[in-house]
Amino acid sequence: MARKILLVDDEAGFTELLKMNLERAGGYEVRIENDSTKALAAVRSFMPDAILLDVVMPGMDGGDVQAQLQANPLLARIPIVMLTALVDSTELSEGAVAQAGSQMVLPKPVNLPLLLRVLDDILPAETAA
Amino acid sequence: MEKHSIVESVLDNLPVAVFAKDATDSFRFVLWNKKQEEVTTLRAGKAIGKNDYDLFSQESADYFRSVDKAVIQRGSLMKVPEEIIETKNGREVHLRTVKIPVHDEETGRLLVVGISEDITEQVKSREQLERLNRHLVQANEELQRTQLQLIQAEKLESIGRLAAGVAHEVKNPLALLLLGVDYLSQGIDPGDPNVATILTQMRDAVDRADRIVRGLVDFSSQRALTREATQLDRVVDEVLLLVKHELTRSNVKVSVRIEKDLPIVFLDMSKFEQVLINLIINAVHAMSGAESKQLKIRARAETLEGVVRNEGARTRELFRSGDRVVVLEILDNGTGIAPADAGRLFDPFFTTKPTGLGTGLGLSVARRIVELHGGLLILENRGKEPGAVARLLLPTKIETGKVRTVAQPGKIDEPSKKVDTKTKKLAP
Ligand SMILES: Nc1ncnc2c1ncn2[C@@H]1O[C@H](COP(=O)(O)OP(=O)(O)O)[C@@H](O)[C@H]1O
Numbered sequence: 001m002a003r004k005i006l007l008v009d010d011e012a013g014f015t016e017l018l019k020m021n022l023e024r025a026g027g028y029e030v031r032i033e034n035d036s037t038k039a040l041a042a043v044r045s046f047m048p049d050a051i052l053l054d055v056v057m058p059g060m061d062g063g064d065v066q067a068q069l070q071a072n073p074l075l076a077r078i079p080i081v082m083l084t085a086l087v088d089s090t091e092l093s094e095g096a097v098a099q100a101g102s103q104m105v106l107p108k109p110v111n112l113p114l115l116l117r118v119l120d121d122i123l124p125a126e127t128a129a
Numbered sequence: 130m131e132k133h134s135i136v137e138s139v140l141d142n143l144p145v146a147v148f149a150k151d152a153t154d155s156f157r158f159v160l161w162n163k164k165q166e167e168v169t170t171l172r173a174g175k176a177i178g179k180n181d182y183d184l185f186s187q188e189s190a191d192y193f194r195s196v197d198k199a200v201i202q203r204g205s206l207m208k209v210p211e212e213i214i215e216t217k218n219g220r221e222v223h224l225r226t227v228k229i230p231v232h233d234e235e236t237g238r239l240l241v242v243g244i245s246e247d248i249t250e251q252v253k254s255r256e257q258l259e260r261l262n263r264h265l266v267q268a269n270e271e272l273q274r275t276q277l278q279l280i281q282a283e284k285l286e287s288i289g290r291l292a293a294g295v296a297h298e299v300k301n302p303l304a305l306l307l308l309g310v311d312y313l314s315q316g317i318d319p320g321d322p323n324v325a326t327i328l329t330q331m332r333d334a335v336d337r338a339d340r341i342v343r344g345l346v347d348f349s350s351q352r353a354l355t356r357e358a359t360q361l362d363r364v365v366d367e368v369l370l371l372v373k374h375e376l377t378r379s380n381v382k383v384s385v386r387i388e389k390d391l392p393i394v395f396l397d398m399s400k401f402e403q404v405l406i407n408l409i410i411n412a413v414h415a416m417s418g419a420e421s422k423q424l425k426i427r428a429r430a431e432t433l434e435g436v437v438r439n440e441g442a443r444t445r446e447l448f449r450s451g452d453r454v455v456v457l458e459i460l461d462n463g464t465g466i467a468p469a470d471a472g473r474l475f476d477p478f479f480t481t482k483p484t485g486l487g488t489g490l491g492l493s494v495a496r497r498i499v500e501l502h503g504g505l506l507i508l509e510n511r512g513k514e515p516g517a518v519a520r521l522l523l524p525t526k527i528e529t530g531k532v533r534t535v536a537q538p539g540k541i542d543e544p545s546k547k548v549d550t551k552t553k554k555l556a557p
């Protein structure tokens with residue numbers, strides 16, 4: 001069974017290319033959501049194994065999306081990897097990710113091999129292909 | 130007799146000290162009134178018939194004698210605006226004295242008559258005033274300096290905000306480019322070796338742009354440090370681990386000597402590691418042409434002496450004589466610094482390295498971080514031996530006030546739970 005990844009980022013080009021890369025890496029089923037306000041609905045319908053979430057987005061930002069997910073016990077357990085173009089990780093702590101529990105933060109430009117390793121780490125073994 | 134005692138009781142009741150010496154008889158004292166007894170703590174019975182050398186120190190007596198002689202020679206009154214005598218019990222008495230030559234017609238004697246006013250209290254309060262004034266001047270200077278720093282900080286903050294904004298906008302397209310390169314790298318046409326080269330160069334270009342953008346933000350960042358009490362040897366060990374690969378690859382021998390029981394320093398670990406890495410990589414670059422490459426890391430504790438007189442303005446602002454500091458030195462035996470470059474090393478974007486190898490931001494970022502720590506970073510030639518030395522001075526006491534003014538409050542002692550910065554350093 002392929003691991004299901006939801007990609008939430010307002011940059012369509014970025015999400016498209018990341019999807020291509022993940023699919024070619026193999027074992028991933030990737031869905032894209034470029035509109036963060038629809039992210040919650042996308043999570044409900046797709047029920048991903050992990051979410052890759054941009055931090056700075058128009059409308060709802062990554063922190064808002066995460067807070068909504070956290071509020072729902074059914075969705076709260078889905079691991080989130082934050083992707084951010086914010087330069088310094090200390091910046092993250094102030095806004096979006098301050099209250100976050102144990103999720104990962106990866107800087108953009110994304111180091112693909114590192115991302116694949118992180119996904120391997122956080123996805124439960126039984127859902128792996 | 131009658132006349133004599135009237136004069137004596139008048140003299141003894143004067144609020145000034147009066148004395149007379151006989152210049153024709155080795156300047157022996159012939160008159161010594163009550164107030165003079167008080168001022169000198171010497172009784173008249175002890176003083177009459179003696180001269181200055183019997184009663185005062187050699188140095189004082191020499192001085193008194195020279196004035197007395199001058200009075201006689203000029204034959205007119207002389208004023209000594211301030212003289213100091215030290216009494217037997219070690220107290221200093223400040224006197225304002227007038228000395229008058231008097232010719233006693235009857236006996237033919239030549240007298241030097243002195244009248245002294247005790248101005249010790251006046252002098253004391255004048256000195257007090259001067260001291261107060263000095264403090265005031267100092268406080269004022271400090272205020273002006275702080276104001277300058279604030280203006281500077283404000284400038285930097287707006288540059289910082291701009292840089293962070295630009296960085297964010299630039300990083301998104303870079304991210305997209307890199308993913309494109311990642312994708313294409315998988316399906317290279319084996320028949321065309323150029324494709325692989327092109328893709329590698331594109332990847333390097335993205336990496337370079339990313340580094341420059343990050344460097345710019347680091348340079349202008351006014352963010353708070355997360356400082357914690359740290360043992361320097363542990364930081365050095367950790368940093369050496371991080372650059373180990375670079376060092377072995379470049380064939381650099383490392384020797385570390387850190388004094389035992391160094392005082393604790395207060396460091397933002399990840400930022401400070403960045404400083405040391407920058408300095409070590411610079412040293413490695415500088416040694417690239419050297420035959421046997423030797424990197425030395427030394428650390429010791431020192432009490433600063435004579436800071437104010439000997440060092441540049443930067444030191445003067447940060448440290449005072451007597452401050453306890455930890456000195457960390459990174460020595461290399463590389464090219465050293467050309468005199469023409471010495472003044473510009475710390476300028477942002479100043480580099481002598483080919484494009485791709487240097488951004489010219491390493492030292493300016495390092496200095497900013499060190500200064501946020503209340504420390505000092507100098508780079509200079511070693512002097513006797515070839516090569517350069519990067520010298521770091523770190524305060525051993527944390528000046529919270531200084532740190533917090535530029536920082537957002539409440540961030541200093543917060544444990545760094547949230548984001549694992551180390552993820553950045555993981556190699557793929
Ligand atoms: N250890 C050193 N020995 C000699 N020159 C040095 C040393 N460290 C730095 N420099 C000089 O200072 C310049 C600026 O350094 P830096 O700000 O780190 O930028 P970069 O390393 O990217 O050039 C270097 O290009 C080099 O000319």
Ligand SMILES: [Mg+2]
Binds near residue numbers: 407410490492
């Ligand atoms: Mg450098």
